[in-house]
Amino acid sequence: MVEAIRFRDDNVHEEPAVSLDAFLDQSNATAVRIEAGEDARLLLPLLDRLALIEIDFPVFGDGRGYSAAQILREAGYKGELRASGDVLVDQIAYMRRCGFDAFAPDAPIDAKVMKKALDLYDEVYQGTTDSRAPIWKLRHG
Amino acid sequence: MKILTGNDLKTGDVTWWTGSDWSRHVEDAVDVGENFEAILHQEEASRRVNVPYAIEAEMTDDGPRPAHIKDRVRALGPTVRPDLTLKPADPEAGNWVI
Amino acid sequence: MGDISMYQYDKYDQQMVDTRVAEFRDQVERRLAGELTEDQFKPLRLMNGLYLQLHAYMLRVAIPYGTLNSKQMRMLGHIARKYDRDYGHFTTRQNIQYNWIKLEDAPDILANLASVEMHAIQTSGNCIRNISSDQYAGAAADEIADPRPWAEILRQWSSFHPEFSYLPRKFKIAVIASDEDRAAMRLHDIGIQLVHKDGELGAKFFVGGGMGRTPMIAPEIRDFVPADELISYAEACLRVYNRYGRRDNKYKARIKILVHELGKEEYTRQVEEEFAHMKTLGLNPPVEELARITEYFADPAFDKDASDDLDLSDPDFNLWVDQNTVAHKQPGYAIATISLKPKSGIPGDASSAQIDLMADLAEQYSFDEMRVTHSQNIVLPHVKKSDLYALWQKLDEAGLAPANLDLITDSIACPGLDYCSLANARSIPLAQKISERFADLGRQRELGELKLKISGCINACGHHHAGHIGILGVDRKGTENYQLLLGGSAAEDTSLAKITGPGFDEDGVIDAIETVTDLYLKERQEDERFIDTYRRVGMAAFKEAIYG
Numbered sequence A: 001m002v003e004a005i006r007f008r009d010d011n012v013h014e015e016p017a018v019s020l021d022a023f024l025d026q027s028n029a030t031a032v033r034i035e036a037g038e039d040a041r042l043l044l045p046l047l048d049r050l051a052l053i054e055i056d057f058p059v060f061g062d063g064r065g066y067s068a069a070q071i072l073r074e075a076g077y078k079g080e081l082r083a084s085g086d087v088l089v090d091q092i093a094y095m096r097r098c099g100f101d102a103f104a105p106d107a108p109i110d111a112k113v114m115k116k117a118l119d120l121y122d123e124v125y126q127g128t129t130d131s132r133a134p135i136w137k138l139r140h141g
Numbered sequence B: 001m002k003i004l005t006g007n008d009l010k011t012g013d014v015t016w017w018t019g020s021d022w023s024r025h026v027e028d029a030v031d032v033g034e035n036f037e038a039i040l041h042q043e044e045a046s047r048r049v050n051v052p053y054a055i056e057a058e059m060t061d062d063g064p065r066p067a068h069i070k071d072r073v074r075a076l077g078p079t080v081r082p083d084l085t086l087k088p089a090d091p092e093a094g095n096w097v098i
Numbered sequence C: 001m002g003d004i005s006m007y008q009y010d011k012y013d014q015q016m017v018d019t020r021v022a023e024f025r026d027q028v029e030r031r032l033a034g035e036l037t038e039d040q041f042k043p044l045r046l047m048n049g050l051y052l053q054l055h056a057y058m059l060r061v062a063i064p065y066g067t068l069n070s071k072q073m074r075m076l077g078h079i080a081r082k083y084d085r086d087y088g089h090f091t092t093r094q095n096i097q098y099n100w101i102k103l104e105d106a107p108d109i110l111a112n113l114a115s116v117e118m119h120a121i122q123t124s125g126n127c128i129r130n131i132s133s134d135q136y137a138g139a140a141a142d143e144i145a146d147p148r149p150w151a152e153i154l155r156q157w158s159s160f161h162p163e164f165s166y167l168p169r170k171f172k173i174a175v176i177a178s179d180e181d182r183a184a185m186r187l188h189d190i191g192i193q194l195v196h197k198d199g200e201l202g203a204k205f206f207v208g209g210g211m212g213r214t215p216m217i218a219p220e221i222r223d224f225v226p227a228d229e230l231i232s233y234a235e236a237c238l239r240v241y242n243r244y245g246r247r248d249n250k251y252k253a254r255i256k257i258l259v260h261e262l263g264k265e266e267y268t269r270q271v272e273e274e275f276a277h278m279k280t281l282g283l284n285p286p287v288e289e290l291a292r293i294t295e296y297f298a299d300p301a302f303d304k305d306a307s308d309d310l311d312l313s314d315p316d317f318n319l320w321v322d323q324n325t326v327a328h329k330q331p332g333y334a335i336a337t338i339s340l341k342p343k344s345g346i347p348g349d350a351s352s353a354q355i356d357l358m359a360d361l362a363e364q365y366s367f368d369e370m371r372v373t374h375s376q377n378i379v380l381p382h383v384k385k386s387d388l389y390a391l392w393q394k395l396d397e398a399g400l401a402p403a404n405l406d407l408i409t410d411s412i413a414c415p416g417l418d419y420c421s422l423a424n425a426r427s428i429p430l431a432q433k434i435s436e437r438f439a440d441l442g443r444q445r446e447l448g449e450l451k452l453k454i455s456g457c458i459n460a461c462g463h464h465h466a467g468h469i470g471i472l473g474v475d476r477k478g479t480e481n482y483q484l485l486l487g488g489s490a491a492e493d494t495s496l497a498k499i500t501g502p503g504f505d506e507d508g509v510i511d512a513i514e515t516v517t518d519l520y521l522k523e524r525q526e527d528e529r530f531i532d533t534y535r536r537v538g539m540a541a542f543k544e545a546i547y548g
Helices: A020-025 A040-051 A062-074 A089-097 A111-119 A135-140 B035-043 B067-077 C010-034 C040-047 C070-083 C103-114 C148-158 C227-244 C253-261 C264-281 C287-296 C314-324 C352-367 C387-398 C426-435 C440-447 C506-523 C530-537 C539-547
Strands: A031-034 A050-055 A080-085 A102-105 B002-008 B014-017 B048-062 B061-064 C050-052 C057-061 C066-067 C087-090 C094-099 C173-176 C190-199 C200-207 C220-226 C326-327 C333-338 C349-351 C370-371 C378-384 C452-455 C468-475 C479-484
Touching: A020 A031, A020 A040, A031 A040, A031 C190, A040 A050, A040 A062, A050 A062, A062 A080, A062 A089, A062 C227, A089 A111, A111 B035, A111 C010, A135 C010, A135 C287, B002 B035, B002 B061, B014 B067, B035 B048, B061 B067, C010 C040, C010 C103, C010 C378, C040 C050, C040 C287, C057 C103, C066 C070, C070 C087, C070 C094, C070 C103, C070 C352, C087 C352, C094 C103, C148 C173, C148 C287, C190 C220, C200 C227, C220 C227, C220 C264, C220 C287, C227 C253, C227 C287, C227 C349, C253 C264, C314 C326, C314 C333, C314 C387, C314 C440, C333 C387, C349 C352, C352 C370, C352 C387, C378 C387, C426 C452, C426 C506, C440 C506, C468 C506, C506 C530, C506 C539, C530 C539
Parallel strands: A031 A050, A050 A080, A080 A102, C173 C190, C452 C468
Antiparallel strands: B002 B014, B002 B048, B048 B061, C050 C057, C057 C094, C066 C370, C087 C094, C087 C349, C190 C200, C200 C220, C326 C333, C333 C378, C370 C378, C468 C479
């Protein structure tokens, strides 16, 4: 296991993430892991209890996790949102835009390459939960 | 016979394994028998070729000819643009392709 | 605004494409240095339109909604000369492809494109592709508005979309604004038709069309989306697809399968639910943004006194005007189509010299503007009728004046096995042979409108399902075999063609086409087109004529 990359100031949440089914069944877990095909909306009534949500990417081309992340952030989730699995440096910028703030990639990511990728684009065309102002907003104030 | 083919990583040119290197001419291809996995692995890793793979071919008097039409088109070039094939001056060049 | 009546980049748009060039340059360097494997690099190069094809790398350049100015067209010619083998191929997606690109040159080519406000972003990959539109947009007499500002809004929204760049499969959107459909709108993942409702301009949404292995005509899922909710609604359509589109089977991953499996009502219900949520998120650009973009597409400075008189005494010119020009919204002007379907030619191919010439002619005669059509031709949208003869003479000299628009020799053909690694059979030689068999223009005109479309495999890039006559190339035990289809249409009377029966060899399928057209001439009533007669008479009679 490669060390997680975090864009948060708080402490790493120590409790291991349980599966979605287990989480929905038991009341006291504070960390959950959802698989690519699972419905993130099932968590919405319970977000207050959660400090960590891990979303798995079985292969980098499976983009369901991007929507799952957006849905959670749109609903106001403020805890750690971690992408795990086949997470590659060239996808991290989009993941950040969808609200992920922690990464647990299967293979190590070069920090310098990642920084470059994240700093590359000054502006964005569309609004997401990352609250960056889209270009149309810059044009019209 | 089995021969190896791929595309040059930098230029994209179709290339064929000669036993020690990659050639643009299918005539230079050699029979690799069944033990080609190691060659594919090593050549991909050394970045001389992109996504190499093995195909069936037949040895003729003019050299190896791929068994499948797709690989024969790859070996010569587009049949509709003889001027852009590897043998633009030879009007008979495409006869074995189709 | 300048003199050009098309969108022009501001500093933001320019910065986005410039940054993309730098990003891809870095990715190519990492690939060449071995830091990226081909598996990791492939999706990155595909997001920049770079394929590995049968003979070499192929670069697909986006031509947003098919609109180009002369400077851009000249750059396409320059790229063909400098980096390719002196030609380019205009595609059914209103784009251009280069067949002989070197990986190490690709970043420089993208830099060249960026210098004329062009790019290859998202011309491949499982993302939202180039937005297509009506090639007569802004010029057509029958449109209710210019659809291109809407297409441009969608282009910007879909570019670098973080949530929708790893969809189950590719995603194609078309926008039109007239009842006559010249863009195969209902054969797109999302088809949008601009409509008026209570005096307000909005978008009618059709979702889940497409060709490929399982052709489907998109059902209408909403009759009106207001301009200021367009993006929210598109987001809703895409999110439902991204979450629930099939990822277990590549061939069932397009949105048409999802809409089909859920049923139109259930898909629509889910979209509406998502839309209600999306509307609250502030995703829509204000109407001022659409207004800003629309201003760029203002009419060029038409001569209000231009005359409709035309000297048609030259018979060849007369034929060309009759066949290749259509009514313009502005009196005294015409829309002229340059056919890239000469006898024995390769449909959609143009040499760098022809590309340059078309750019010159657009500058001289069409307010600097051109369009690429999904039928692989080039349109000069705004030609003064009094200039048509001079234009035609120059086109004719360069072999660019076949008077065959929408006739049997104006065929669509995918690159087929001559270029494409997915193909099972060649397509281009069939188009060439048909152009030879039906070379007589009088005979072509007698047959009238006849859309012939050829694909070299079931992925249907040659739109064979949508041809009045379609040809599908298949591999039968290692030899090329061709199935004949009849009865498709990509127009507003959208229909899907059906296979006649057992396939043929190359000459056999051309003979069969002749049999079919002979039967049409025998059976047709009054002004019926081929497709009308086919629909009235039915498949059985055609089958009988072909197979006995």
